[in-house]
Amino acid sequence: MSWQSYVDEHLLCELPHGGQLSSAAIVGQDGGVWAQSDGFPEVSAEQVRAQAAAPRLRNCLCVRGCGRCR
Numbered sequence: 001m002s003w004q005s006y007v008d009e010h011l012l013c014e015l016p017h018g019g020q021l022s023s024a025a026i027v028g029q030d031g032g033v034w035a036q037s038d039g040f041p042e043v044s045a046e047q048v049r050a051q052a053a054a055p056r057l058r059n060c061l062c063v064r065g066c067g068r069c070r
Contacts, residue, residue: 003035012037 003026011024025036029052031045 007035007037 007024007026012021014020023037023040025040025043026034027043027048028034029049031043031048033043
């Protein structure tokens, strides 16, 4: 499975408790975009690195893939 199909088929699906993401992306900690949905906002590599370094996101699914934001 490609990262693009993962975004399209697994991140943009209906969420377990209702709702749905409007856009999604998978990016590396170096800021490189691996896959993204239509409508995902443009982000710079510097923005991605700053978010990855933010203490509030260190354990977050969107940064580390652990499955829970704390």
